[in-house]
Amino acid sequence: MATTTLSHALADCMEFLREGESLEACLQRYPEYQERLRPLLEIAQALEDRQPEVAPSPYFLVELKSKLIREKHEGG
Amino acid sequence: MRRSSLQKADDTQLIAGAAKGDREAYGALYERYVFKVFRHVYYLTSDLHTAEDLTAQTFLKALEAIPRYEMRGVPFLAWLLRIAYNLTVNHKKVRANGNAPLPETVEVQGTLYSPEAACEAKADGERVWEGVRTLRGDQRLVIVMRFVDGLSYPDIAKVLDKSIGAVRVIQYRALSALRRRLEDDLGHYYAKSRAG
Numbered sequence: 001m002a003t004t005t006l007s008h009a010l011a012d013c014m015e016f017l018r019e020g021e022s023l024e025a026c027l028q029r030y031p032e033y034q035e036r037l038r039p040l041l042e043i044a045q046a047l048e049d050r051q052p053e054v055a056p057s058p059y060f061l062v063e064l065k066s067k068l069i070r071e072k073h074e075g076g
Numbered sequence: 077m078r079r080s081s082l083q084k085a086d087d088t089q090l091i092a093g094a095a096k097g098d099r100e101a102y103g104a105l106y107e108r109y110v111f112k113v114f115r116h117v118y119y120l121t122s123d124l125h126t127a128e129d130l131t132a133q134t135f136l137k138a139l140e141a142i143p144r145y146e147m148r149g150v151p152f153l154a155w156l157l158r159i160a161y162n163l164t165v166n167h168k169k170v171r172a173n174g175n176a177p178l179p180e181t182v183e184v185q186g187t188l189y190s191p192e193a194a195c196e197a198k199a200d201g202e203r204v205w206e207g208v209r210t211l212r213g214d215q216r217l218v219i220v221m222r223f224v225d226g227l228s229y230p231d232i233a234k235v236l237d238k239s240i241g242a243v244r245v246i247q248y249r250a251l252s253a254l255r256r257r258l259e260d261d262l263g264h265y266y267a268k269s270r271a272g
Contacts, residue, residue, distance in 0.1 A: 043255055
């Protein structure tokens with residue numbers, strides 16, 4: 001039951017953070033869970049802000065598109 | 077459809093065209109979603125070549141299945157990611173290689189103000205995402221779908237065939253596990269510093 005309530009509060013706070021609310025303002029909404037939510041929200045912010053950039057190679061992109069169009073053409 | 081109108085067309089029009097065999101419409105869908113599918117698979121496999129291979133398989137499989145796609149079900153991206161996820165699970169069963177480290181060449185997004193801040197931010201970012209790679213399967217998947225793919229809770233729930241509440245609980249447990257791992261890492265780091 002506690003996990004369900006906390007998980008709901010966490011999801012709520014994450015939405016408010018995405019909408020631009022500050023961490024402190026989010027925590028004010030759930031004062032009884034502040035201590036438990038704060039470190040989780042800090043990690044959520046790090047996950048949001050610090051994503052490693054990755055991309056497929058240009059060669060792969062062109063080759064795959066060509067294959068898909070060819071296969072669709074041959075199949076259809 | 078001409079290229080300019082393909083770019084403006086919404087998913088519904090493109091899917092309808094692709095389902096009828098319009099290869100250019102499917103090409104437009106591919107261009108719209110290939111980076112998202114690739115990123116999703118990469119974050120689950122941690123390997124660029126495997127991610128390219130599974131991305132290709134995803135689009136080939138989706139090409140066969142698109143006539144059966146139902147517009148009123150999950151959004152098209154979530155449908156593609158479900159295919160990608162199933163292929164990734166099968167791949168992992170074969171390779172049993174789910175905890176590979178981050179590649180050395182990754183770059184970290186964010187505004188960096190100094191070389192020191194850049195190093196610190198990069199280290200923090202890599203540490204937290206390395207932690208994600210050690211999470212158990214469903215936790216890792218929910219984190220990737222939420223933070224990398226940007227899916228809503230209802231869409232994640234549809235992809236995983238779980239309730240929204242269950243998805244939130246998995247997310248809560250994933251972030252709690254990450255917190256414990258990061259605290260352990262920092263504990264080891266400080267112990268090492270004191271010893272040195």
